[in-house]
Amino acid sequence: xxxxxxxxxxxxxxxxxxxxxxxxxxxxxxxxxxxxxxxxxxxxxxxxxxxxxxxxxxxxxxxxxxxxxxxxxxxxxxxxxxxxxxxxxxxxxxxxxxxxxxxxxxxxxxxxxxxxxxxxxxxxxxxxxxxxxxxxxxxxxxxxxxxxxxxxxxxxxxxxxxxxxxxxxxxxxxxxxxxxxxxxxxxxxxxxxxxxxxxxxxxxxxxxxxxxxxxxxxxxxxxxxxxxxxxxxxxxxxxxx
Amino acid sequence: xxxxxxxxxxxxxxxxxxxxxxxxxxxxxxxxxxxxxxxxxxxxxxxxxxxxxxxxxxxxxxxxxxxxxxxxxxxxxxxxxxxxxxxxxxxxxxxxxxxxxxxxxxxxxxxxxxxxxxxxxxxxxxxxxxxxxxxxxxxxxxxxxxxxxxxxxxxxxxxxxxxxxxxxxxxxxxxxxxxxxxxxxxxxxxxxxxxxxxxxxxxxxxxxxxxxxxxxxxxxxxxxxxxxxxxxxxxxxxxxxxxxxxxxxxxxxxxxxxxxxxxxxxxxxxxxxxxxxxxxxxxxxxxxxxxxxxxxxxxxxxxxxxxxx
Numbered sequence: 001x002x003x004x005x006x007x008x009x010x011x012x013x014x015x016x017x018x019x020x021x022x023x024x025x026x027x028x029x030x031x032x033x034x035x036x037x038x039x040x041x042x043x044x045x046x047x048x049x050x051x052x053x054x055x056x057x058x059x060x061x062x063x064x065x066x067x068x069x070x071x072x073x074x075x076x077x078x079x080x081x082x083x084x085x086x087x088x089x090x091x092x093x094x095x096x097x098x099x100x101x102x103x104x105x106x107x108x109x110x111x112x113x114x115x116x117x118x119x120x121x122x123x124x125x126x127x128x129x130x131x132x133x134x135x136x137x138x139x140x141x142x143x144x145x146x147x148x149x150x151x152x153x154x155x156x157x158x159x160x161x162x163x164x165x166x167x168x169x170x171x172x173x174x175x176x177x178x179x180x181x182x183x184x185x186x187x188x189x190x191x192x193x194x195x196x197x198x199x200x201x202x203x204x205x206x207x208x209x210x211x212x213x214x215x216x217x218x219x220x221x222x223x224x225x226x227x228x229x230x231x232x233x234x235x236x237x238x239x240x241x
Numbered sequence: 242x243x244x245x246x247x248x249x250x251x252x253x254x255x256x257x258x259x260x261x262x263x264x265x266x267x268x269x270x271x272x273x274x275x276x277x278x279x280x281x282x283x284x285x286x287x288x289x290x291x292x293x294x295x296x297x298x299x300x301x302x303x304x305x306x307x308x309x310x311x312x313x314x315x316x317x318x319x320x321x322x323x324x325x326x327x328x329x330x331x332x333x334x335x336x337x338x339x340x341x342x343x344x345x346x347x348x349x350x351x352x353x354x355x356x357x358x359x360x361x362x363x364x365x366x367x368x369x370x371x372x373x374x375x376x377x378x379x380x381x382x383x384x385x386x387x388x389x390x391x392x393x394x395x396x397x398x399x400x401x402x403x404x405x406x407x408x409x410x411x412x413x414x415x416x417x418x419x420x421x422x423x424x425x426x427x428x429x430x431x432x433x434x435x436x437x438x439x440x441x442x443x444x445x446x447x448x449x450x451x452x453x454x455x456x457x458x459x460x461x462x463x464x465x466x467x468x469x470x471x472x473x474x475x476x477x478x479x480x481x482x483x484x485x486x487x488x489x490x491x492x493x494x495x496x497x498x499x500x501x502x503x504x505x506x507x508x509x510x511x512x513x514x515x516x517x518x519x520x521x522x523x524x525x526x527x528x529x530x531x532x533x534x535x536x537x538x539x540x541x542x543x544x545x546x547x548x549x550x
Binding site: 009023053057060063134 | 264265266268378422474498506510537
């Protein structure tokens with residue numbers, strides 16, 4: 001549920017976590033993003049940086065500029081106004097994805113586990129809109145849900161030690177795109193040639209909290225062609241408002 | 242206008258005070274583990290606090306200077322030699338063009354800092370020169386120094402007056418420190434016995450510790466109902482407790498978000514002290530309120546202003 005009043009959880013002497021709900025929901029996350037948006041708009045003095053997650057906003061502050069009580073009073077006021085309507089429209093980002101084969105090396109196993117044909121898994125996965133709750137854990141990694149109920153799958157019993165960057169994967173009700181090579185316990189259905197994290201870019205993360213993502217199935221030849229464009233720094237995903 | 246790396250040391254990285262406003266894309270701030278020691282090294286040679294300098298781990302590098310500079314070494318207690326002659330740490334001293342500076346193995350503490358007048362002039366990446374190894378960015382190509390690297394230097398703004406840190410202000414790192422921590426954010430997920438265990442201590446630091454997090458072993462910290470939470474943001478100093486009930490203090494290169502309970506948070510002004518603990522060394526956590534921590538932070542900042550003679 002969404003709390004009637006936010007909870008303020010101290011995170012040391014320089015940060016506080018503003019927790020708005022005890023659930024993972026679009027509504028709770030929209031309120032978190034709205035609170036962050038209002039903090040930026042109103043330029044609350046003493047707030048240094050914010051980090052949104054599913055249902056809470058981590059707020060870094062400078063205690064020489066604003067005390068804990070004044071900070072929480074200001075945040076309580078903004079949280080009361082933090083409704084999803086204050087947010088600008090979500091971006092829609094289309095990401096190409098090559099399903100199955102050596103790039104989507106667990107598509108067949110996941111399909112068998114789910115009792116579906118591999119093509120059906122691809123069709124279901126590419127037919128859904130995914131909501132980016134926040135970006136983190138590793139740089140550029142989007143935390144997303146929006147998966148069709150039929151793709152709900154337990155995580156791998158033995159996590160991999162290495163998952164290639166760009167791997168599009170599922171676990172539980174979540175869809176994840178590995179942004180850098182990392183260990184992983186999700187089933188890899190495919191790979192996007194898009195670079196989720198590029199430290200040399202002005203905006204190092206391709207996706208932002210609040211984005212809607214859709215996957216477009218592509219063949220291996222198109223994957224290779226886009227991958228070459230990405231490497232040359234020319235490629236941009238299709239983004240609509 | 243450069244330094245030539247003859248020997249790099251096991252883990253020597255370029256750091257400034259860190260990368261701001263990137264938590265939301267999953268990048269931690271990075272920066273020095275021991276912020277006070279880092280800032281003092283810069284001030285000794287007349288640099289801004291945010292100038293880039295080297296953070297050395299246990300063993301320092303051997304560097305050749307292409308032009309004359311002032312340098313200072315602070316932090317862990319390390320032998321410093323210039324062309325074979327011993328030099329005092331926590332004190333600015335001049336290096337001639339062609340001089341070779343060597344920082345040896347830490348006798349106590351872990352991280353030493355080498356600041357050079359003019360600062361290191363490696364490229365700014367997202368507003369900072371700090372190296373973040375896991376994200377492969379900042380510093381020299383996002384990695385630690387290697388033998389044969391050259392480090393560009395900024396323009397030195399004239400020779401600073403000889404300066405040193407007052408003897409009574411030079412920290413010692415050998416004892417069993419008491420580290421201030423504030424309960425939360427998930428202290429309600431622990432039993433009262435679990436919370437008491439954390440503050441009774443002591444906890445011994447394990448070798449599997451790095452700039453991302455320091456792992457400890459001690460009395461088991463008991464949960465009320467499991468260690469999983471809905472993933473949330475991880476603040477600097479968060480004390481994460483997972484399955485075995487043992488604490489991990491998350492540090493400057495930590496993951497930005499995660500799904501494990503965090504019983505308490507080490508205060509910002511104590512992070513440097515945690516960063517100077519050697520594996521096998523022990524600490525105790527001391528519970529403080531937010532108000533007491535703010536008073537302590539303010540006192541620490543004031544002390545830093547008068548540390549240099």
